[in-house]
Amino acid sequence: VTTNDPTPYASDTAVRPDGAGRWRAELTDRWETGNKTPNGGYLLATVLHALAADMPLPHPLVASATFLRPATVGPAQISTEVLRPGRRLATGSATMSQEGRPLVHVVSTFRDGDTVSGRSWEAAPAPELPAPEDCASLLDSMAPDFSIIGRMQYRFERPPGWLGGRPSGDPSATFWIRPEADEQPDLVHLALMVDAAAPVVFELGEFVTATVELTVHLYRAPVPGWLTCRASTRHLVEGFHEEDVELWDRDGRLVAQSRQLSMLS
């Protein structure tokens, strides 16, 4: 799916009010995964736009999304509820449905917009990669046969093994990522981006996996430019696996961190 829309993220995650605590969205075909359904991170970002509009504090800090059913392209409804309106932190929940059937349930805690002065500490610097212009585009190796690939740009030092038909056996990856369009990611956009890459269990030869639950910590808005992404799965337990994703901005600052529990099938 190609698009001439200069802001596909903003267009496709927009929500319209539909009464108190009720919102409408239109899920498009531009964010489909290899499962041929709208991506979970795309649903989460859309839900967070509705929730953000109803919360007393502006910035999402942490969001947990539980996926109940696959979504389809078309209209969707979102209902929101404020669980705890606070001054420093405020928590709400929201459910996105289609035809009365819930698709995803989200709980998110927001914080205020003051510049935070708390302490920072990092166990290790951001992973190093050759400059993006010295890396290969994913599209050099792969036809975009599902649409979300066209919404992001990916740059790899070496193409993933699975892409050449030889899964490496190491379910991890480090690469550059940025939106395909000229849209500067904010915190909600990051909640989509942590779920916008191929599952690293592809490197174990497992190509069908569905997210049960995804939690994302949204630490900072990134500075403009490429983001560094590291994804890894360390545990696959009787068909269930976690995947951790971290995103750093061009200044080397951690901006978001996610973990999902997924199920092979």
Add this chain to the structure above:
Amino acid sequence: VTTNDPTPYASDTAVRPDGAGRWRAELTDRWETGNKTPNGGYLLATVLHALAADMPLPHPLVASATFLRPATVGPAQISTEVLRPGRRLATGSATMSQEGRPLVHVVSTFRDGDTVSGRSWEAAPAPELPAPEDCASLLDSMAPDFSIIGRMQYRFERPPGWLGGRPSGDPSATFWIRPEADEQPDLVHLALMVDAAAPVVFELGEFVTATVELTVHLYRAPVPGWLTCRASTRHLVEGFHEEDVELWDRDGRLVAQSRQLSMLS
């Protein structure tokens, strides 16, 4: 707080029915943290007992808890809601309140009880420690001046640096853990145990931290005996930090994995 109760976990996390989707609990003073309030994992386990009783599938697989207010010792009410009754997976939410004020909101997905035959893979074996009987008890170094310490047994190869007044600067720890009483942990009990150790940011000299959100993956019931616990914080961002905890059973199998987002104050 000492106790002659041979099953303090079972006694203190029990819930009594109070109408459809409503439960009552009695929070005791036996699970207090250094903040002198009942531990978040203790609240989560109690809520999961209520939710498990109302769900169509028996085994919790993943739970996300968002902490809204500190709890106090005394009566608490739990309301549950089934969000998606499924045959393979089923999701519900629950809120624990005291005097009409919500304390913690939990979303949890359960699965059926069939023996799972899916694939397993591990990035690395469980960390190795000297045998528990060759390790030091935490109580050798520390007076149990808050009660949850007495509910667990901890064995360390070397006592944590912070305990001797010299934070190591490395916010990680590996140690043995098991319930103090002779209670064999099940999946719900593991949801308490992932939150039952001292925050590893103590090793950064940060001694006041409160959990905002905790997600736990409950993979397997452990075999009897000591569990190996690894806890680490890799990112502290402007006062907010994650903490990852993994638990392995005596057979070296991963049984649970958690991540929490916490806030220094």
